[in-house]
Amino acid sequence: MLLRQATMADLPQIESIIRDGRELLAAQAIDQWQGAYPTTSILVDDIHQGWTVVLEENNEILGTAALIPGEDPTYKQIDGQWLTKQAPYLAIHRVAVSSHHHGRGLAGQLFQRLFDQIDHAASIESIRIDTHPQNMAMQHIIKKSGFSETGTIDLAAAGMPGTTDFAYERLTANAKPAHLATTETVK
Template identity: 75%
Template sequence: MLLRQATMADLPQIESIIRDGRELLAAQSVDQWQGTYPSTSIIVDDIHQGWTVVLEEDNEILGTAAVIPGEDANYERIDGQWLTDQAPYLAIHRVAVSSHHRGRGLAGELFQRIFAQIDKAENIESIRIDTHPDNKGMQHVIKKNGFTETGMIDLINQDLDGVKDYAYERVTAHINPAHLVEIKATK
């Protein structure tokens, strides 16, 4: 298995995996990805920007994610508190694995390989991700892979205005202690 940057030649397989994810969520009565998001144009833009990675085995794409640098407008306001403040971070979006290979722990494998690449980048201090409150499977994978739930965010753009997701953050090995937020206990 290897993690690599996606190319436009991968688009049909990526779209198939996204479709699989949409169908699984619908079967679980999770109102996530049930509209036009993520659209082909978003996935194409992710690939052109160099953000999409794929987990591949024997020339078959098993999973995909968008790993996006820079500040994410969705993460500017949070009902809660991020673990870091003013720290450079990456956001992971549009995580999906092939329905033909479910049960193999591929989402976790995808995350671990992404983390290994991020750990080589000394200027990234944390990773942020979010998911729908009803998507228990993704919440489990996120927490199992070292993310801490930090609150709720409002999704904006891409026809998602008004949608609230659980937000998570994972601090990397390169954290500057000055960027850690002091979490005050509430009683």
């Protein structure tokens, strides 16, 4: 298995995996990804920006995620507290694995390969991610992958006002003590 940057040729497989995820969430009565999000235009933009990575085995894409650098507008305000303040971080969004390979621990493997890659990026001090409060499977994977729950965020900046997700952060090997949050509550 290898982790690589996605190309436009991967779009049909990525869309299929996203559709699988949408259907699985619907079957579990979880109101996540039940509208148009993530749209094809978002997936295309992620690929063009160089943000999308895919987990591949034998020329088949098993999983995908968008690894986005810079300040994420949805993470500007949190009801809780991030582990870091003013530190460079990456946000992971649009994580999905193929329904044809459930039970293989692919999401965990995808995260581990991302972490291995990120730990070599000296400027990145943490990784942030969020998920729907009812998405217990993703919450389990996130926590098992070393993330700490930091609070809740509102997805208004992502065009979904009134939608609240659980927020998580994981420090990288490059975290600097000066950038770690204090005990003050940030809102």
